[in-house]
Amino acid sequence: MLSLRTARLFLVAADAGTLTSAAERLHVSQPAASKALAQLETDLGGALFDRAGRKLILTALGEALLPRARSLIQQAADLKAEAERWRAGEDGVLSLGAGPSVTYRLLPEAVARFYRAGRTVQLTVRAGAAGMLVDQVRRGALDLVAADMGDAVLDPDLVVHPLPEESVTALVRPDHPALKGEAYDRFPLATATPPERLSRQPLPWGRPRPGLVCDDYTVLALACSASDHILAAPRSVVDRLTAEHGLVQLTASSPDLVVRPALIYRANAPHSAARQLLFECFEAVARQA
Template sequence: MLSLRTARLFVASADAGTLTAAAERLHVSQPAATKSLAQLEADLGGALFERAGRKLVLTRMGEALLPRARALLQQAEDLKSEAERWRSGEDGVLSVGAGPSVTYRLLPEAVARFYRAGRTVQLTIRAGAANALLDQVRRGALDLVAADMGEAEHDPALRVHALPEEGVAALVRPGHPALASAPPERFPLATATPPDRLARQPLPWGGERPGLVCDDFTVLALACAASDHILAAPHSVMDRLMAEHGLVPLPDTPSGLRLRPALIYRANAPQSAARDHLFDCFEAAARRA
């Protein structure tokens, strides 16, 4: 039966010209090489070589099949090389989940740093709410989540690598009534923070429950630019939201809510050089934010 071992013997015999030399190259005995070649020819239903004394000469069938045998061996080497790249993190796919604030402020620079380092890994990015992303990383649908850690630090199935914390501020459209001393708690809140988290750490503006919850700050900003909603946004994204959407800060509204971004992955996940390097890229982006 044709196998990688017999394909190597076939190619080595054609290249060396004698079975003795082929056996030496492959570090097998000549009797074993003779037996394997005879079995291969029987399995293929024809002779691959004509024997002229000790010299081997390819038959027409052997000439036709030799390129295929070489291609088979090359594919096997390519398979080994690709597997090694996967193990070392230099190839394959890394599935990453990104929470709202991370997507807006850290993800672009982290990805740019990752590829500037020459990485060949394909990154698949899935943006969304932190809780939904954490469920996916627990199931193995994501390799890594970059988002507010929430309760993940208490989950023994997860590993949590904290990034610098940051506070939350309020943004509104120009001319918003709250800028003219109207009580900010009268106006609906627009936020990417889940309502259950706000119930534990309420903000000093907006009603008891948010009027708009979305995991995309661009959508939130567009809505607030056209309404009286008050946008709760991390400090690090305020300048961008103001520049791109014309929003202005709501003064004198301190918030005790702290966002705690983190890099999170399964505790039993295999080692990954690509994941570790992406960690470094997110940390570098966070230091610059």
């Protein structure tokens, strides 16, 4: 009979690649795991894995059922989380992911508004690259992400609410050679945009492939204030970077280069009044920025 336990065994075995590793991760004996998997395959009417020595390889049936099993485990986790929220009167934990420019621009005031509204939810914030954060919201590890939307807008399992776009400009240290007329492509680029995404929208400053990639603009600014790197940054963070780190603008921003921040959460995520309030706080701050 299919159960959450056997569905989890199926998932872990698929991810681990061997039954021995799956048993270790689930803290059960290898014979018990083997027996449970064999019973599951009998109940489902077909083999989920081909065996190549110790290695497990998904069959066509296994490939077809794996997304269903993942969804089942996620729904069980959502059910538990929603029950905990009800028991706690929403005074639980809300997990937010914030992209680099959002951390600088929108996050402080949005969080302030959230708590001024009287919420007592424990808010945990994970800053990082947008792609990583979106992957985590897909897996249910984050409740809400405020970051560049990237390709998330194409995912039907995600709700993507766009925020106002921002143009991108370039900053350098005050005595940078580029300010004296030297060609931009002589100098390395510093950016929060991963190289694979930057290749789709190349910047007109610095070398085509970035020399420094970091999801923290403070780190990028410190590096650029002590080197010949050219820092590409959205307009919203420029004033703060120039004031705090003495950087100067290299050229005017390009209207063709933009970041597209958005609020993102799973379409089938359980309802959360706290998440909705935080969503509204971010939206309000973005409109005023």
